[in-house]
Amino acid sequence: MYNKLTKPFRIKVLLPVIFLTTVFIPGSAQDSLSKKLFVIKDVKEYLKTANSDPGKRMIELSSKVPRLVYDLRYSTRENFMNLEMYTPATAVSFLRTPAAEALSNVQKELSAAGIGVKVFDAYRPYSVTVKFWELVKDERYVANPARGSGHNRGIAIDLTLINLNNLSELPMGTGFDNFSDTAHHSFVALPADILKNRKLLRTTMEKYGFKALETEWWHYFLPEGNRFEILDISFQELIKEASKHK
Ligand SMILES: C[C@@H](N)C(=O)N[C@H](C)C(=O)O
Numbered sequence: 001m002y003n004k005l006t007k008p009f010r011i012k013v014l015l016p017v018i019f020l021t022t023v024f025i026p027g028s029a030q031d032s033l034s035k036k037l038f039v040i041k042d043v044k045e046y047l048k049t050a051n052s053d054p055g056k057r058m059i060e061l062s063s064k065v066p067r068l069v070y071d072l073r074y075s076t077r078e079n080f081m082n083l084e085m086y087t088p089a090t091a092v093s094f095l096r097t098p099a100a101e102a103l104s105n106v107q108k109e110l111s112a113a114g115i116g117v118k119v120f121d122a123y124r125p126y127s128v129t130v131k132f133w134e135l136v137k138d139e140r141y142v143a144n145p146a147r148g149s150g151h152n153r154g155i156a157i158d159l160t161l162i163n164l165n166n167l168s169e170l171p172m173g174t175g176f177d178n179f180s181d182t183a184h185h186s187f188v189a190l191p192a193d194i195l196k197n198r199k200l201l202r203t204t205m206e207k208y209g210f211k212a213l214e215t216e217w218w219h220y221f222l223p224e225g226n227r228f229e230i231l232d233i234s235f236q237e238l239i240k241e242a243s244k245h246k
C-alpha cells in the first residue's frame with residue numbers, strides 16, 4: 001500500500017502526519033508521561049548529583065538568609081489540605097544553592113528598608129505534590145505531578161514580605177494559597193498599598209533572577225529549573241546531610 005502512493009504524496013502528506021502524531025502526545029498518553037518522570041527518592045542518589053554539581057546542593061534557608069522568618073504551613077494544619085503534610089516538627093526548609101543565594105540577595109536589599117521575607121514553603125517532596133493534586137486538579141494553583149513542581153526541584157518558593165521591626169506581614173490582598181483570581185498578578189482592583197507591596201515583592205524577586213507565577217502572588221521560581229532533578233526525599237534526611245556541610 002505504502003509503495004503504491006506517489007512519492008510527492010508520501011513526502012507532503014504522510015511525513016507531516018507521522019511527525020505531528022509523534023511530537024504532540026494525545027491527552028490519553030499523559031499517564032504514561034508521569035510514569036516516565038525521573039524522581040530521586042534515595043538520598044544517596046541526590047548526594048551523587050550534589051557532589052558532581054555543587055549548584056545542586058540543598059541549602060537550609062535560615063543558614064544562608066539572615067533574619068529569615070519561617071511560617072511553614074504544610075508542617076501544620078493551617079493550609080488548604082487541612083492536614084499536616086510534612087512531619088509536624090519540620091521547622092526548616094531548603095532550596096538549591098543558586099535559589100538560596102538569590103533569596104539571600106533579596107533579603108539583603110529589602111532589609112535596608114526594614115523589610116524582610118517570610119517563607120511559607122520552599123522545597124516540597126514530590127509525594128506531597130501528588131497528594132495536593134488529588135484534592136486540587138487545577139494547574140493554575142497546584143503543579144501537575146505528570147511534570148512535577150519547581151518546589152520538588154528545589155527552585156521554587158512561596159513567600160511574603162514582613163516588617164522587620166514587629167514581624168507583621170505586609171498586606172497582599174489575600175492569604176497564602178488563596179486559589180482565586182484575586183491572587184493573580186493581573187487582578188489590579190485592589191487598594192494602592194496592596195498593589196505596591198505585591199510590586200515590591202515581584203520587582204525585588206525578579207531583580208535577583210526569580211520569575212513570578214501569574215496566578216499566585218506568593219510563588220516564585222528560578223527559570224530553567226529542569227536541570228535540577230525532582231526529589232522525593234524527606235526533610236529529616238536533608239537536615240542530616242546539611243548538618244555535615246556546615
Ligand atoms: C500549592 C501552591 N502553594 C503552589 O506551590 N502551587 C504551585 C503551582 C506548585 O504546586 O508548584
Ligand SMILES: [Zn+2]
Nearest residue numbers: 156157158219
Ligand atoms: Zn509555590
